[in-house]
Ligand code: ATP
């Protein structure tokens with residue numbers, strides 16, 4: 554994947570006023586036009602999922618640090634996780650901090666971890682909420698969630714952000730319920746993205762598990778076809794970008810959060826995640842920087 558192509562697309566987005574750069578790669582302010590695309594796409598996902606009657610949950614970008622710890626994320630993806638730290642000293646430490654700032658030195662040494670971590674995926678904060686209610690009803694749980702997510706993967710690729718939004722549907726229940734959900738959303742996700750008029754492909758995928766042991770986890774995830782991605786070329790045709798992910802976690806999160814089905818078995822979980830910024834970028838890439846002149850069918854699907 555060429556870095557030049559990524560930088561060129563990023564610069565065009567900035568030149569058209571769609572994104573505004575900051576001092577940090579992968580962190581942008583988004584324009585009203587960009588936000589409107591996301592809002593309309595978000596509404597399209599709502600329309601597609603309403604018939605199933607999901608419970609709606611909207612999360613702040615931070616979740617309880619205990620949720621991150623319980624989820625197993627730090628075992629698999631320590632390189633991506635982000636925790637929120639804050640000043641915890643007295644007058645002496647404050648004076649030291651100011652002196653460090655004035656000297657241009659690192660002032661963050663005295664920061665202490667707070668009880669809040671960034672959500673790495675928008676489904677994570679939902680599991681402890683469901684678990685707290687006790688065993689699931691016979692038809693399990695179905696959630697419609699959205700959160701800002703943080704992943705520490707700075708990049709010049711405008712499609713690889715450090716802070717971005719995921720709109721997800723999450724199913725918690727028996728293996729059969731969960732697999733049926735994933736099949737349904739594989740079809741629906743494809744149909745939604747086909748209506749966006751972008752070239753796409755669906756393929757098995759793996760998560761970026763950390764370290765040497767991680768290579769085996771990634772291979773096993775692929776062998777068992779636990780993760781599918783809907784890919785759209787954005788800054789490269791050879792390496793298209795994952796815009797929607799379909800994940801089957803088996804009973805991993807059920808164990809981690811103590812989720813149980815009505816008959817007492819450990820619950821299985823699956824989620825479908827739409828990367829809202831990536832989808833907006835895919836649309837801008839294929840239909841141009843001005844949504845007013847996008848193809849009529851795409852405009853109708855989004856703006857009605
Ligand atoms: P990639 O393989 O490109 O790192 P992923 O498959 O790990 O992405 P998931 O963990 O499945 O992504 O996240 C669900 C969705 O969130 C993805 O399909 C994508 O649309 C979006 N997403 C993931 N990482 C980023 C990111 N760094 N910037 C913007 N969107 C992202």
Ligand code: ZN
Nearest residue numbers: 674676721824
């Ligand atoms: Zn998820």
